[in-house]
Amino acid sequence: MITTTKDLSRACQEARAxxxxxxxxxxxxxxxxxxxxxxxxxGYPDKKPAxxxxxxxxxxxxxxxxxxxxxxxxxxxxxxxxxTILKRACGASPKNIFDTQRCAxxxxxxxxxxxxxxxxxxxxIRLEKTETQSDWLxxxxxxxxxxxxxxxxxxxxxxxxxxxxxxxxxxxxxxxLNEMEYYEQESLYEESDPDxxxxxVRGSGALTHQQRNVLRCLGAWREHSARHRNLPRNFxxxxxxxxxxxxxLPDCAQSIRPMKGLTEKTLERNRSKIWAAIxxxxxxxxPDLPNGNARTACCDDGYEARVDFALAYxxxxxxxxxxxxxxxxxxxxxTSLVLGAPDLNPQNHxxxxxxxxEFCGLGLLELLSGKGSLSIDPSSKLPRQAD
Numbered sequence: 001m002i003t004t005t006k007d008l009s010r011a012c013q014e015a016r017a018x019x020x021x022x023x024x025x026x027x028x029x030x031x032x033x034x035x036x037x038x039x040x041x042x043g044y045p046d047k048k049p050a051x052x053x054x055x056x057x058x059x060x061x062x063x064x065x066x067x068x069x070x071x072x073x074x075x076x077x078x079x080x081x082x083x084t085i086l087k088r089a090c091g092a093s094p095k096n097i098f099d100t101q102r103c104a105x106x107x108x109x110x111x112x113x114x115x116x117x118x119x120x121x122x123x124x125i126r127l128e129k130t131e132t133q134s135d136w137l138x139x140x141x142x143x144x145x146x147x148x149x150x151x152x153x154x155x156x157x158x159x160x161x162x163x164x165x166x167x168x169x170x171x172x173x174x175x176x177l178n179e180m181e182y183y184e185q186e187s188l189y190e191e192s193d194p195d196x197x198x199x200x201v202r203g204s205g206a207l208t209h210q211q212r213n214v215l216r217c218l219g220a221w222r223e224h225s226a227r228h229r230n231l232p233r234n235f236x237x238x239x240x241x242x243x244x245x246x247x248x249l250p251d252c253a254q255s256i257r258p259m260k261g262l263t264e265k266t267l268e269r270n271r272s273k274i275w276a277a278i279x280x281x282x283x284x285x286x287p288d289l290p291n292g293n294a295r296t297a298c299c300d301d302g303y304e305a306r307v308d309f310a311l312a313y314x315x316x317x318x319x320x321x322x323x324x325x326x327x328x329x330x331x332x333x334x335t336s337l338v339l340g341a342p343d344l345n346p347q348n349h350x351x352x353x354x355x356x357x358e359f360c361g362l363g364l365l366e367l368l369s370g371k372g373s374l375s376i377d378p379s380s381k382l383p384r385q386a387d
Contacts, residue, residue, distance in 0.1 A: 022156020038136030043153025064092035105324030175355035194220035214281030316383030341368035
């Protein structure tokens, strides 16, 4: 276990000298807003991993330099969450990322495949997943935990090479490299503004316009407080309490009473803040939600049929090429493209940029513009574009 910044610096230098390193994290996320990092694993091409004791490291500067190094490939599986946690720990924006899960979608596998299934499929290696519920903050770690953590990165560089080999056979390496640029977007690692989001509150049901505004304000206050105190949202104010306050509005701060999910102690600490949020919601001084009414404003009776048509074309094209359709976009993205066709700005639709445009995006735009047709290929039995 690496427990000093000096040893961390040496490990990161080895990774940069190798040009590629597997990275994974183990964390606990139960009584905090942010995950608490316990262990960071680094896997080298020689399959001898290093384990970093995150609780012992005060200065993450060497790791930050590694993450920001454009010449060293950082290999992760299902990278987004790990990268967000590591960005918070070391402060550096990640560069040159290879996500083995997402890249699997380019070589005939699912883009949501587990690491265990991917290693089994591509390398005939079986991982034991016995420590998924371990306490990664307890010290010392058990031998089983150490083996489990090391196994997750031991084969990272070889797995990346295997994926590239399969991608090269179908000339998709450039597609993968283009897709991996996604993880270099600064916006991925920035916290959203709760004021311009509709909070997810269980049991809120149908709401009036005013109740909706109050719900938004209570949710935004809860989110800010949870981040500031690093506590789970429901430790600040439960969904049940938000619903009760929203649907049975108090007329003043003193009329707010303890209830399910709002204890006397919590209420006394936050009474004025809760009331301020309610007053703000009643006043309606809120920014507009992004694209709140964009879909309903421009929908026509046939748009759902066009969406289904677009999805059929995408699925047929992907299945014929052994590309996971999930890589192209979700139904919401496809709907947005359908509603805007044919006058679209490619900057607003990733399906019309990069490898997606080449693969199916521009073809889909032609179909939506009335050019060509969609038919069934008699040999593959899949939808395909016809002249």
